Amino acid sequence: MSDNTSGDQIHAIVVGAGLGGCACALALKHHGHSVIIYERLRNFRRLGDSLGLGENALKLLERWGGRDLYNRLTSIGNQAPDMQIRRWHDGKILAVQPLMDMAGYIGHRGDYHTAFLDAVRDAGIEIRMGCEVIDYEDEEGSQPAVILADGSRVLADIIIGADGIKSRARELVLGFADAPKSSGxxxxxxxxxxxxxxxxxxxxxxxxxxxxxxxxxxxxxxxxxxxxxxxxxxxxxxxxxxxxxxxxxxxxxxxxxxxxxxxxxxx
Ligand SMILES: Cc1cc2nc3c(=O)[nH]c(=O)nc-3n(C[C@H](O)[C@H](O)[C@H](O)COP(=O)(O)OP(=O)(O)OC[C@H]3O[C@@H](n4cnc5c(N)ncnc54)[C@H](O)[C@@H]3O)c2cc1C
Incomplete structure (x- = not known):
């Protein structure tokens, strides 16, 4: 249910239908705003492997996507009752850590992503697949806009860049390219x-x-x-x-x- 009591609806564009973009779109919709997602890929594949969803993230996702989304996400994860910590060379168990509520939260990234995409569509949010955003307009005093690869220009009240690790939007906001640094x-x-x-x-x-x-x-x-x-x-x-x-x-x-x-x- 929306908790936008003031009635000030904003029209948002989210760039990217990854985990971040889907979660953001669900939050906006939950708060009573209108939102559309532009995604450059034509189709998604089941990419990656294990990914952990923290309890704090799940609480928010439940609020924005409802109990059905929560149940689906927690059923995707590993159901092992505990985690074993073993010595490297002989496998001797050094500690066994009960996972309790965390048991269900490590699942396949692709399965989580499918659940996010379904929740977005169930919420009536449109995802325009195969639509690459190639530029942004953000001039003082005028409405921000995205420019799509086909040359069209789309206006919104707010544009949210959720375009992943090689984000162009982040570069524009920060004013510099925030390239990954080696952790060693x-x-x-x-x-x-x-x-x-x-x-x-x-x-x-x-x-x-x-x-x-x-x-x-x-x-x-x-x-x-x-x-x-x-x-x-x-x-x-x-x-x-x-x-x-x-x-x-x-x-x-x-x-x-x-x-x-x-x-x-x-x-
Ligand atoms: C292939 C892959 C596998 C991964 N596997 C794991 C894993 O196994 N375990 C783990 O913990 N983490 C994994 N990650 C990392 C984790 O998924 C990311 O941290 C998380 O997805 C970040 O979410 P995001 O929404 O910010 O970005 P992403 O999930 O990367 O989504 C960004 C989206 O934006 C779209 N996009 C980008 N530029 C544009 C544009 N100009 N116009 C329109 N759309 C655009 C992209 O196509 C993409 O769909 C993986 C990431 C990727 C990309």
Whole structure:
């Protein structure tokens, strides 16, 4: 239900139908405003792997998207009752942390995204797919506008850039290109069908391995984070799609618990 009691409806444009853009559009609609989303892609695919939704985020999403959205999001996540923290080289369990309410909140990014998109459409918010915003107009005293790739100009009261990590909108607001900075670590991610519900963390020197199951144990994912060591490493380009080198992964995990290593070798 809308809580816009003043009746001052604004007309908003959201650029980007990712997780941020969908959440923002739901919030605007919930508060009684009109909103339209422009998304440059024609179709979405099930991209990524495990993604955590915090309890605070879920509370807001429930407020904006209702109990149905909340139930769908919490059913997507890993249902393992606890998380095991294991010693790197022999897998000895060092700690078992009950996950309690957090159990349901790590799920597949693509499944969460589909739930967000469905909630947006159920709320009657239009997503214009295949519409790339190529420029913004923001002159003092006139209404802001977006310019689309087909040359059309669309006015709004407010324009929200939710255009992801390589955001053009962020650059305009900040006045400079906010390029990603290296943390000194890189990350290998692997993802394949599985057979049981698990969530485990293996901690070693400068290396950290997380194993997690998704879709009620049907899928399994590995995230291996390791410290970058030499110059060639530092030049690794930032991307969600860059293929990893399996021999490199084998080297990084050479001293890990053999049972964990075997899971990686099977695939
Ligand atoms: C492919 C991929 C896989 C990921 N996998 C994981 C994961 O496994 N685990 C995890 O924790 N996090 C993952 N992330 C990161 C996480 O999803 C992001 O932090 C989160 O999606 C950020 O949300 P966002 O809405 O800001 O950006 P995004 O979800 O990236 O959405 C931005 C949207 O804006 C659109 N867009 C961009 N420019 C324009 C434009 N000019 N005009 C119109 N539309 C535009 C894009 O097509 C995109 O749909 C992944 C991100 C990506 C892109």
């Amino acid at each position: 670590y890189s990350c290998y991610r692997a993802y394949f069908p599985a057979s049981s519900q698990r969530r485990e963390n293996g901690i070693g020197e400068d290396t950290h391995l997380v194993q997690n199951t998704l879709r009620n144990g049907d899928e399994f994912n590995w995230i291996v984070t390791r410290k970058l060591s030499h110059e060639a490493d530092m030049e690794i380009r930032e991307s969600w799609f860059q293929e990893g080198d399996l021999e490199d992964v084998a080297r990084v995990t050479a001293t890990v618990d053999p049972r964990i290593r075997a899971a990686g070798k099977e695939r």
